[in-house]
Amino acid sequence: MHRLADWPEEDRRPIYWESPQDVQYQDILYHRAEGIAKITINRPEVRNAFRPQTVRELIHAFQRAHLDPEIGSIILTGAGELAFCSGGDQRVRGHEGYQDAQGVESLNVLDLQRQIRTLPKPVVAMVAGYAIGGGHVLHLVCDLTIAAENARFGQTGPRVGSFDAGLGAGLLARTIGLKKAKEIWFLCRQYDAQEALAMGLVNAVVPLAELELVTVAWCRQMNRLSPTALRVLKAAFNADTDGLAGIQELAGNATALFYMTEEAQEGRNAFLERRPPDFRRFRRRP
Numbered sequence: 013m014h015r016l017a018d019w020p021e022e023d024r025r026p027i028y029w030e031s032p033q034d035v036q037y038q039d040i041l042y043h044r045a046e047g048i049a050k051i052t053i054n055r056p057e058v059r060n061a062f063r064p065q066t067v068r069e070l071i072h073a074f075q076r077a078h079l080d081p082e083i084g085s086i087i088l089t090g091a092g093e094l095a096f097c098s099g100g101d102q103r104v105r106g107h108e109g110y111q112d113a114q115g116v117e118s119l120n121v122l123d124l125q126r127q128i129r130t131l132p133k134p135v136v137a138m139v140a141g142y143a144i145g146g147g148h149v150l151h152l153v154c155d156l157t158i159a160a161e162n163a164r165f166g167q168t169g170p171r172v173g174s175f176d177a178g179l180g181a182g183l184l185a186r187t188i189g190l191k192k193a194k195e196i197w198f199l200c201r202q203y204d205a206q207e208a209l210a211m212g213l214v215n216a217v218v219p220l221a222e223l224e225l226v227t228v229a230w231c232r233q234m235n236r237l238s239p240t241a242l243r244v245l246k247a248a249f250n251a252d253t254d255g256l257a258g259i260q261e262l263a264g265n266a267t268a269l270f271y272m273t274e275e276a277q278e279g280r281n282a283f284l285e286r287r288p289p290d291f292r293r294f295r296r297r298p
């Protein structure tokens with residue numbers, strides 16, 4: 013449903029964001045309401061390019077949303093209407109990576125990419141304007157992308173002397189196919205929202221004025237569904253791309269579900285009660 017008018021009344025009503033005051037961020041904003049966390053890169057003067065400080069704050073905010081039991085889904089976006097994110101801040105690019113205030117050069121955006129994929133809640137990229145370079149990879153690693161009509165997508169690495177040969181290449185190929193992924197990286201073109209929709213790079217294109225409420229409507233709909241089902245499905249979708257680390261994530265869910273059974277609890281109880289475990293009452297399912 014790409015227009016707000018298509019949604020039932022309960023999903024298209026306004027949302028009233030709260031901004032928790034306990035943590036002060038410099039480069040990002042953190043809002044929450046109705047079980048949705050909204051994380052905003054707030055550097056519009058550089059089209060929301062990220063520097064190490066930005067990435068550290070994003071990692072902190074995603075961890076916060078991950079651990080908050082009230083939060084069911086997370087929106088990642090950029091401040092203003094001109095950009096979601098324009099990638100690494102070229103002004104602080106040093107010899108080996110992006111420099112923080114202490115001069116340490118680190119490629120810390122890769123930690124953020126992995127975190128978005130492994131945190132067990134749906135993450136939705138809400139894209140107005142440019143999603144370019146490392147900013148394009150950030151939307152790619154999100155579970156869903158809702159694009160405004162003014163959104164523009166692309167990679168610039170071979171033009172500016174960088175590349176993302178990890179998820180930025182491999183996950184892009186799995187998402188839209190090998191030929192198109194190679195085109196995006198080899199030619200450094202930009203693609204508008206409708207082209208992105210046609211290649212399966214985004215889930216929906218909506219009028220700019222409706223972007224936030226339509227994205228919220230998607231989150232409201234997901235928040236009504238089984239959190240465990242969404243959690244395991246997210247891990248399942250990532251498992252093959254992420255190899256053993258992906259299987260580890262998926263398997264962690266199986267372990268958590270097993271912990272909740274009487275059978276697993278019999279093992280723990282027997283240990284604590286200093287007796288042999290008695291698993292005879294648990295049937296072997298065919």
Ligand code: S0N
Pocket residue numbers: 057058059061095098099100101102103109110118119120121122142144145146147168169172174175176177180
């Ligand atoms: C986004 C673009 C297309 C917007 O064009 P527009 O609207 O014409 O605006 P501009 O006038 O160009 O920009 C407005 C102001 O914003 C500044 N600015 C824009 N982007 C950046 C940026 N990325 N870094 C710093 N400043 C930026 C402009 O300079 C301008 O400032 P003023 O007003 O002061 O002149 C266009 O701006 C554009 O193409 N931007 C550059 C996009 C880009 O090439 N990004 C970097 C790509 N590389 C990465 O992201 C690295 C990825 C990465 O981090 C990574 C990945 C894998 C493994 C490791 C790493 C790693 O390095 O950590």
